[in-house]
Amino acid sequence: MTKQLQYKNITFSLSPAEEIANHDMSFDIHIDGEFAGRTIYGGIKSWERFFSSEEEKDEFMHFADIEAHKEEARLKFAYEFNCTVEEADKLNIPYDKIIEVMDRRWAIPSEIMLAVLPTNNEYLH
Numbered sequence: 001m002t003k004q005l006q007y008k009n010i011t012f013s014l015s016p017a018e019e020i021a022n023h024d025m026s027f028d029i030h031i032d033g034e035f036a037g038r039t040i041y042g043g044i045k046s047w048e049r050f051f052s053s054e055e056e057k058d059e060f061m062h063f064a065d066i067e068a069h070k071e072e073a074r075l076k077f078a079y080e081f082n083c084t085v086e087e088a089d090k091l092n093i094p095y096d097k098i099i100e101v102m103d104r105r106w107a108i109p110s111e112i113m114l115a116v117l118p119t120n121n122e123y124l125h
Contacts, residue, residue, distance in 0.1 A: 001015065001016065001075070002014070002015040003015070003067070003071050005064075005067055007060055007063050007064070008060075010031060010032075010050070010060065011031070011032055012029060012030060012031045012032075012036070012064070013029075013030045013033075014027040014028070014029060014039070014064065014067060014068050014071055015027060015028050015030070016028075016071075016072075016075065017038055017041075020075060020076060020079050022105060022106055022107060023107060024040055024069075024072070024107065025040075025068075025072045025075075026038050026039055026040040026041050027039045027040075027064075027068040027071065027072075029044065029064055031050050036049075036050055039061075039064055039065050039068040040065075040068075043061055044057055044060075044061065069108075069109075069112045070112060070115055070116050072108070072112075073085070073102065073106075073108045073112045073113055073115075073116050074116055076102065076106040076108060077098075077102065077113075077116070080101065080102065080105065080106065081098075085116050085117060085118075086118060088117050088118055089118055095113075095114075095117055098113065098117070099113045099114070099117075
């Protein structure tokens, strides 16, 4: 599954570089359709081709890492609960329980889960 994203004037995509596992997953980064590197392991190779400064590259990687963590959370949520994260309300499970399961079983921090779960406060108990 590939996720298309926009960061400033850069169009890029993230796709899992490995199977779902209970550790942090690495994602391939493609900028304008060209393989540029990976999150977690390696970063951007030959960054000068894509960015005008190392600072610009670092800011992009920070954004890409956060988006990769969100995508990882969505994938692992779907695997765990057999539905998309957008359908979380239909599970009738309090969000704090979902967050606990995702942290315990999949090492997804609560901040990331709160960022991807639908914003419906009645499920936060």
